[in-house]
Amino acid sequence: MSRLVVVSNRVGPIRDSARAGGLAVAIVDALKRRGGLWFGWSGQVTEEGTHGRLKTEEAGRISLATIDIDQSDYETFYAGYANRTLWPVFHYRLDLARFDRDLLRGYWSVNERFAARLFPLLGPDDTVWVHDYHFMPLAAKLRAMGAKHPIGFFLHIPFPVPEVLASLPRWHDLMRAMLAYDLIGFQTERDRQAFVRYFLEEEGGSFDGEWLEVNGRRVRVGVFPVGIDPQAFRRFAASPEAERQEQRMRQVLGDRLQLIGVDRLDYSKGIVQRFEAFGRLLEQYPENLNRVTLLQVAPPSRSDVEAYADIREGLERFAGHLNGLYADIDWTPIRLIVRAFQRRALAGIFRASRVGLVTPLRDGMNLVAKEYVAAQDDADPGVLVLSRFAGAAEALDGALLVNPYDTDGTAEMLQRAVTMPLEERRDRWRRMFEVIERDSAENWWTSYMTALRASR
Structure with missing residues (x-):
């Protein structure tokens, strides 16, 4: 060879x-x-x-x-x-x-x-x-x-x-x-x-x-x-570090539902549009107030390029505005973390999150979508909300596909995700995991x- x-x-x-x-x-x-x-x-x-x-x-x-x-x-x-x-x-x-x-x-x-x-x-x-x-x-x-x-x-x-x-x-x-x-x-x-x-x-x-x-x-x-290596990532989700992160998240959340986004701080990832859609979810479906929260992990990327500094400033400004508008004493709608986590820790965070948000404006594949699916508990899996402009959308037909430019349409799909019945979540997860195993x-x-x- x-x-x-x-x-x-x-x-x-x-x-x-x-x-x-x-x-x-x-x-x-x-x-x-x-x-x-x-x-x-x-x-x-x-x-x-x-x-x-x-x-x-x-x-x-x-x-x-x-x-x-x-x-x-x-x-x-x-x-x-x-x-x-x-x-x-x-x-x-x-x-x-x-x-x-x-x-x-x-x-x-x-x-x-x-x-x-x-x-x-x-x-x-x-x-x-x-x-x-x-x-x-x-x-x-x-x-x-x-x-x-x-x-x-x-x-x-x-x-x-x-x-x-x-x-x-x-x-x-x-x-x-x-x-x-x-x-x-x-x-x-x-x-x-x-x-x-x-x-x-x-x-x-x-x-x-x-x-x-x-x-x-x-x-x-x-x-x-x-x-990805789906079985390896499932082992990550069962590791002591992942379990610690999952327990920490569940203690913070209580009976609330978490939406998770994990992206490099990059304008192609559609994070600004994602924040806007989450804000529209709270506005149009007020039953989600004090019930759902968005955690966005966005480690810096190419910080010496002007566009990346601008997007961080815009995200921090929007999160501050939305939190000021809706936050309660014991509830913060958006939490923005601009540092990286190890993949084992992310696996635990994914498992504690009811909805995975992968909504790039354009992406080659986006392996975060596959890692989110692989990390889920198959008995009680979360829902993947996926941009139709991500390469992963070509095969993951169990995801809820969205147009990230359509703020109202994305908010409607987020509402569907947080209210999806268990049997539908299991069926969609099973279909996606089969694809992830095949396309390893x-x-x-x-x-x-x-x-x-x-x-x-």
Whole structure:
């Protein structure tokens, strides 16, 4: 079996995966099973940058190799083109995107230098798996250096339709560079269709449902929904730490019902719209006063990008307004916590919550939805309220789907969730858990790697 080489913007953690995000957890699972090399940015900004020392670490069967970037690369590549241009455009927020040729040049330059540092590490039989929007042109840079390896790419965020993608300067160059991959994977069918549409309409390509052909180049394009390890997360929910959190929550709540949202502090997550819908729930269904509460966990994300500071200020202002309007001596409608919890603790909080709110304005998959379902007590499960714009909505038909832009419609669905009978809750949970077991993290990476091997 060939060695697996994973490339992502950030590397690890390996040992403390209970704190890791969804992408890292899924990658760690694949590397632990197969062994291999994980290459990417160290998270450090130094004067030497990408020209500095390669940092290596061994963790069982996994080798970690990281490099630094300098301040200029951080501002143009990471905080710049990746997160001020690609992220908002791919999440359909052109109003927040910054279009700057200097940022674009920095993005391509960093991809070239990362490829130059990675190429000497590759063995002749290695298989390379590149992750996410930070490294879309990486394969083209590796091919230019002579790489003949199987190279796959997986996009964890949504892919925009060509009409939105066209807002990017030199978008044609970025898309053509992606043809250097052997397999390109997306979270959902709609993302794959958006990607293929560009080549059909702009490049005169053809697509047979699996293979995209453009100017003699054939690339496989597939759908591989990212999953979790549902049994492991259920074990988290039964752990002593989770049970402590659950008991703490139930003591605070008493006989009240809790709605839970867990999201990075990001404008794509629809937290502002969620708060507004919760306020409308209290206004239109006053029987919920002093009966339901919303707990929002929102650890900071990319705090050096202006839009993220604005959203935190807006959430704190709205929560303060709503609490001032409705709170009682022993009841606070909205509790906002802007720090992270370990996944075991979150599992306990999920289990104590009658409703899970996952209402992004646009999301690639959203593993919080799957973790909420996995954490539930199957004898008395909660209800998942899910945005139809999350990738998870494509398969989780037991969720109550909402349009997060429709405040009144979302409030109506929240009322349905908090009043749903037990038998309906059990039926919906059972259907969703079957999907989560089928589309597990292991199934995601094994099906992807099988398709990548077949693509060569």
